[in-house]
Amino acid sequence: DADVTQTPRNRITKTGKRIMLECSQTKGHDRMYWYRQDPGLGLRLIYYSFDVKDINKGEISDGYSVSRQAQAKFSLSLESAIPNQTALYFCATSDPVSGGELFFGEGSRLTVL
């Protein structure tokens, strides 16, 4: 089983709908992240959290919100999805002891029509 699990893996939705992407991890890491990946743009940070009470905006947080329900769970919400939010979304975790390595989930492919 994957250490970082994302659900759903694929989702097609319509403009204006609310979408939640969920991430859970068994690595015991405090630090969790949400990235999106677009062709030609690379991975960009949406939100990050260093512990349950800590939430921080990343490079492209507009249109997104997050919830850190527990150390192991970090959810990303799109309150009103729009087509330019069509992308591949990755959750990641890290631990300072690991020297900066990011451990990614398998990704959630979201299509907004």
Next chain:
Amino acid sequence: RKEVEQDPGPFNVPEGATVAFNCTYSNSASQSFFWYRQDCRKEPKLLMSVYSSGNEDGRFTAQLNRASQYISLLIRDSKLSDSATYLCVDASGGYQKVTFGTGTKLQVIP
């Protein structure tokens, strides 16, 4: 200028060949870099760190050139399984400022 730039490729090389990718960075103060590998439609995974003194792991060698502000990845004796996209990462800004390049695609041909 992008903070981290990579040639998108694809680099098509025969099995057994040696191939090298460069990645340029714009922040002259940057000191912490990584190479990640990403297979098609999969998540990125750490390949190796890039140390100022260079880093070798089997067939893979990573180098940092501060004067010219680029890092490199050399793959010797290419295998079919090396076919993937290689992402350059500048982690010098801490976890909130990890900048990924757009990746270089490698295709190793039989």
